[in-house]
Amino acid sequence: MTAMQTAPAAAGVRDDDAVRVRGLVKRYGGRTVVDGLDLDVRRGEVFALLGPNGAGKTTTVEVLEGVRTRDGGEVTVLGEDPARAGRAWRDRTGVVGQTTGAGNALTVRETLDHFARYHATPVPTAELLADVALAESAGTRVSRLSGGQRRRLEVALGIQGRPELLFLDEPTTGMDPVARRSFWGLVRGLRAAGTTVLLTTHYLDEAAELADRVGVLAAGRLVEVAPPAELGADLRRVATVRWTEDGAVREVVTREPAAVLRDLLAAHPAGEVPGLTVTRPDLEEVYLSLVGATATPEGEPR
Numbered sequence: 001m002t003a004m005q006t007a008p009a010a011a012g013v014r015d016d017d018a019v020r021v022r023g024l025v026k027r028y029g030g031r032t033v034v035d036g037l038d039l040d041v042r043r044g045e046v047f048a049l050l051g052p053n054g055a056g057k058t059t060t061v062e063v064l065e066g067v068r069t070r071d072g073g074e075v076t077v078l079g080e081d082p083a084r085a086g087r088a089w090r091d092r093t094g095v096v097g098q099t100t101g102a103g104n105a106l107t108v109r110e111t112l113d114h115f116a117r118y119h120a121t122p123v124p125t126a127e128l129l130a131d132v133a134l135a136e137s138a139g140t141r142v143s144r145l146s147g148g149q150r151r152r153l154e155v156a157l158g159i160q161g162r163p164e165l166l167f168l169d170e171p172t173t174g175m176d177p178v179a180r181r182s183f184w185g186l187v188r189g190l191r192a193a194g195t196t197v198l199l200t201t202h203y204l205d206e207a208a209e210l211a212d213r214v215g216v217l218a219a220g221r222l223v224e225v226a227p228p229a230e231l232g233a234d235l236r237r238v239a240t241v242r243w244t245e246d247g248a249v250r251e252v253v254t255r256e257p258a259a260v261l262r263d264l265l266a267a268h269p270a271g272e273v274p275g276l277t278v279t280r281p282d283l284e285e286v287y288l289s290l291v292g293a294t295a296t297p298e299g300e301p302r
């Protein structure tokens, strides 16, 4: 095959999928922590894997990065199986993990200059420093950086090689609100430049701000994948009607609040239902329901 020819796409793999996972299984000592996971990340999108501690986010991402083995399933990342992919594939991905790879003795600028040598066309150090708002700390030793500054250095190292696909594992942990917002701007800029981003986060607001699509991971399975505004659409249709009766708060959880209201108004001919409210779950409540942190019985007064 000449360099001009391209390999035929594997059956079922869309050209615009940066990541395709089918039936991923990972066990630690007999305990299944990723349990038959299916996942597609399209080229050019920001995809957030959202889930509680221990849901399997890091394990999944590390399998996709090619740094962790798997016990089952098919994984294709940028057209290759990460378990077998080589140096050329690795150069097309960027990784910001939970632990730092940067040494402590060098300054920030020295660290970036050092790692630049590993990339064919690295982003110039001055540009990187500005991108992650570390220009003022360029001469500071890495050992003297705050937690949030260190995190920004790791992000700089992750994007230094101009990756096609960037993995960000809980990237804003330890950042203050200003650094977090500036980081969000950075991710938006990467997306605008065509970089695919797969990030893990505990933060709902971060997923809602950044992601084109969010995958909610619970106990090693994806329980829902949707754009943030559509997450839990089914759960959001459930409304809670509350009112006061005989001095006590009554509550009905229902998909048909209009019918409940009709009954209530019929029971109050004067037209006034004391303490009446109708609410629908917000994003946080939807998320908690999805990951099984709450279960809301439907239809029964409580």
Ligand SMILES: Nc1ncnc2c1ncn2[C@@H]1O[C@H](COP(=O)(O)OP(=O)(O)OP(=O)(O)O)[C@@H](O)[C@H]1O
Binding pocket: 028, 033, 051, 052, 053, 054, 055, 056, 057, 058, 059, 060, 202
């Ligand atoms: N090297 C390991 N050996 C044994 N168990 C592990 C190992 N790494 C992770 N686990 C376990 O696998 C489960 C999934 O962990 P993982 O780090 O993937 O979850 P996570 O969703 O990223 O959690 P967090 O949000 O806390 O980072 C957890 O119960 C964890 O204790």
